[in-house]
Amino acid sequence: MSKRYNVGVIGYGWAATAHIAAINATSQGRVAAVWSSRPLDSAELSARHGGSIRVYSELDAMLADPDLHVVDITSYPSQHRDQAVAAARAGKHLILEKPMANTPEEVREIVAAAAASGVKGCICFECRFSNQFQVTKALLDEGLLGRLHYGEVDYYHGIGPWYGQYRWNTGRKEGGSALLTAGCHALDALLMLMGQEVEMVSSLSTKSSSPFFTPYEYDTSSVTILHFKGGAIGKTAAIVDCLQPYYFHTHLVGSEGSLLDDRFHSMKLKADRGHWSRLSMKMLDSGDVSDHPYQAQFQAFFDALDEGRDMPLTSLAEAAKTFDVIFAADRSAAQGGQPVRLP
Ligand SMILES: NC(=O)c1ccc[n+]([C@@H]2O[C@H](COP(=O)([O-])OP(=O)(O)OC[C@H]3O[C@@H](n4cnc5c(N)ncnc54)[C@H](O)[C@@H]3O)[C@@H](O)[C@H]2O)c1
Numbered sequence: 001m002s003k004r005y006n007v008g009v010i011g012y013g014w015a016a017t018a019h020i021a022a023i024n025a026t027s028q029g030r031v032a033a034v035w036s037s038r039p040l041d042s043a044e045l046s047a048r049h050g051g052s053i054r055v056y057s058e059l060d061a062m063l064a065d066p067d068l069h070v071v072d073i074t075s076y077p078s079q080h081r082d083q084a085v086a087a088a089r090a091g092k093h094l095i096l097e098k099p100m101a102n103t104p105e106e107v108r109e110i111v112a113a114a115a116a117s118g119v120k121g122c123i124c125f126e127c128r129f130s131n132q133f134q135v136t137k138a139l140l141d142e143g144l145l146g147r148l149h150y151g152e153v154d155y156y157h158g159i160g161p162w163y164g165q166y167r168w169n170t171g172r173k174e175g176g177s178a179l180l181t182a183g184c185h186a187l188d189a190l191l192m193l194m195g196q197e198v199e200m201v202s203s204l205s206t207k208s209s210s211p212f213f214t215p216y217e218y219d220t221s222s223v224t225i226l227h228f229k230g231g232a233i234g235k236t237a238a239i240v241d242c243l244q245p246y247y248f249h250t251h252l253v254g255s256e257g258s259l260l261d262d263r264f265h266s267m268k269l270k271a272d273r274g275h276w277s278r279l280s281m282k283m284l285d286s287g288d289v290s291d292h293p294y295q296a297q298f299q300a301f302f303d304a305l306d307e308g309r310d311m312p313l314t315s316l317a318e319a320a321k322t323f324d325v326i327f328a329a330d331r332s333a334a335q336g337g338q339p340v341r342l343p
Contacts, residue, residue, distance in 0.1 A: 002028075003027075003028060003029065003030040004028050004069075005028050005029045005030070005069045005070050005093075005302055005305065006030060006032035006033070006067050006068050006069055006070070007023050007029055007030065007031050007032060007033075007068070007069070007070045007071070007072050007095070008031075008032065008033035008034070008035065008056075008062050008063075008065065008068040008070070008071050008072070008092070009031055009033070009034045009035070009071075009072045009074060010035050010059070010062075010071060010072065010073045010074060010075050010079075010083050010087075011035075011036060011073065011074040011075035011076075011079075012034055012036040012038065012040060012074075013074060013075075013164075014164050014165070014289055015074040015097055015124075015289050016034070016072075016074040017289075017290075018289035018290050018292060018294055019031075019072055019074055019095070019294060019298075020049045021049070021290075021295075022294035022295040022297075022298050023072065023095075023298055024049065024050060024051065025295050026295065026298050026299045026302050027299065027302070028302040028303075028305075028306065029070070029298060029302050030051050031049060031051065031053055031072075032051070032052065032053060032054060032067065032068060033053060033054045033055070033056055033062055033065065033068060034053055034054075034055055034056070035055075035056040035057070035058075035059050035062045036055070036057075039057065040055045041055065042054055042055045059083070059086070060086075063086055063087055063090040063092065064090065068092060069092065069093060070092060070093045070094070070095060070305075071083075071087035071090075071092040071093070071094060071095070072094075072095035072096075073087070073094065073095065073096045073097060074097050075097075076168060076174050077099050077101065077102050077174050077175075077176065077180075077181075078102065078173050078174055080096060080097070080099070080100060080101045080106070080110070081101045081106035081109055081110060084096055084100075084101075084110045084113070084114075085109055085110060085113040088110070088113040088114045088116070088117045088119050089113060089116075089117055091117055091119060092119060093119045093120045093121065093122075093305060094110075094114060094119060094120070094121040094122065094316070095121075095122045095124070095298065095301065096110070096121060096122070096123050096124065097124045098123060098124050098125060098184055098185070098319075099176060099180045099181070099184060099323065099326075100123055100316075100319060100320065100323055101323075102173075102174075102176040102180055103327075104323070104324070104327045107320055107323050107324075107327075108320075110316070111316050111317065111320050114316055120301075120304065120305060120309075120310060120311065120315070120316075121311075121315060121316035121319075122297065122298065122301035122311055122314055122315070123314050123315075123316060123318075123319035124294070124297070124314070125184070125185065125188045125313075125314045125319055125322065126292050126293050126294050126296075126297040126314070127185045127188065127189050127248075127284055127292075127293070128188065128189065128192055128297070128313040128314055129293045129296040129297040129300065129313065129314075130282070130284050130292075130293045131281050131282040131293070132248070132250075132262070132281050132282060132283050132284050133189055133192065133193070133284075135279055135281040136193060136250065136252075136259060136279075136281075137192065137193060139259065139264065139279070140193060140195075140252070140254075143256065143268070144256060144257060144264070144266040144268055144269070145252060145253075145254035145255075145256055145257045145258065145259060145264070145266060146254040146255030146256030146257065146267075147254055147255045148193070148194055148195075148232055148252055148253065148254040149231070149232045149233070149253060149254065149255070150232065150233055150234065150251075150252070150253040151190055151193055151194050151232070151234045151235075151251070151252045151253070152190070152234060152235040152236065152237075152249070152250070152251045152252075153186045153187070153189045153190040153193065153234075153236055153248070153249065153250050154186055154235075154236060154237035154238075154239070154247075154248070154249040154250075155182060155183045155185055155186035155236070155237070155238050155239065155240075155248060156237070156239045156242050156244060156246065156247040156248075156249065157182055157239070157240060157242070157246045157247075157287050158212075158240065158241060158242045158243050158244065159181070159182060159220075159240045159241075159287075160212040160213065160241075160243075161212060163287065169181055169216075170215040170216045170217060171217055172217040172218050175216070175217070175218060176218070176330075177205075177218055177219070177222065177238075177326075177330045177333075178205065178218070178219060178220050178221055178222045178238040178239065178240050178241075179222055179224070179236075179238045179326045179329055179330060180326060180330070181240060182238065182240050183222065183236065183237075183238020183239070183240065184238075184322065184323075184326055185248075186236050186237075186238060186248065187224065187236045187238070187322060187325060187326060187329075188319070188322040189248075189250075190226070190234050190236050191321070191322055191325065192313065193250075193252060194228060194232060194234055196228040196229055196230040196232055197228065197229045197230075197342075198226050198227070198228055198229070198325050198328075198342050199227045199228060199229045199341065199342060200226075200227040200339050200340065200341045200342065201224055201225065201226050201227070201325060201328050201329045201332055201339070201340055201342070202224070202225045202332050202337050202338070202339045202340070203222055203223065203224040203225070203329040203330065203332040203333040203337065204222065204223055204333060204336075204337045205219035205221060205222035205223075205333040206219055206221050206222075207219045207220050207221060207241060208220060208221065208241035208242075210241065210243065212241075212243075213241040216241070219333070220239075220240045220241035221237070221238070221239045221240070221241055221242075222237070222238045222329070222330075222333055223235065223236070223237045223238075224236045224237075224238070224329040224332075224333075226325070227339075237249075245285070246285055246286055246287045247285070248283070248284040248285070249261065256268055260276065261283070262278060262279045262280075262281060262283060263276035263277065263278055263279070264276065264277055264279060265277060297314060300312055300313070300314075301314075324342060324343070325342065328340040328341075328342055
């Protein structure tokens, strides 16, 4: 199949290197350009990543390139809004790293600019495409847990000086909050698995006393309780100041059974309720971007572009709903846990 989507990447940091490999591994996409604030060499980048990569030092010049169809934004969070709006106005489809942006107004501007230009988007909530959550969702879709009335998905990942993005993540301007900077993946996964609209959230936050996390300008642990419109309840802990292995905790409870990470019990299978049955699947157990399921996500995006429709699971509109819940949760935490209703 011919590579019909030329992609220009904004930013050349850690996430970008995983994106480039993943885009080039799809059937239809190839990275044809990179814009960075640092001087880069075209020949060196082309040799490192394969293909022919043109380096731009002016963003406007890259956006004006008629041979680019998609722009992939992997820059600092505070740059996402301006770059995404400019790319959408230039008629480029968007791949945009999380967080979409660090304020509700900026997220709305991105969604509006894409709608006005008729371009599609892919937000990097790639965990939705992970084997762990695809298998979990298939189990739910088969009805093996019945109707869910409780769910929790929690994110435990210590983002200390040993993790690259610590250098900018500690500031409120870029990091934002425990949910915005990383816990958003867990909240987003919970919303996908529960499959119900959120009515109200209540959130509390705090911070570790370990000196590793002293530089953080915001609370690095939060817990959010969600009330869903269908009556179910849920919880997401976003813990970026823990000292332990990376861990995505999932516990779902329904009218026919429960799931705990890779274990489950379903009354429908008539197995022994005193013991868990086990699912064989690849778990989300790494904060390394090279382990993240970007390729499956980008493949789904390009397939959707082929058909002129929004991509499944991580379109702009779907991801914006998750950020609405995150901003409401952070507002609640700022008010000491006061419940906040979603519009
Ligand atoms: N979806 C995920 O799981 C995931 C994982 C990691 C990062 N991210 C997101 O990707 C984005 C980028 O994060 P990252 O981990 O690649 O951070 P990074 O620090 O490697 O890069 C961030 C930005 O800084 C630039 N940069 C890096 N080193 C630089 C230098 N020496 N001089 C000038 N600029 C430099 C990069 O080009 C990029 O624009 C963020 O929005 C982050 O939240 C998402």
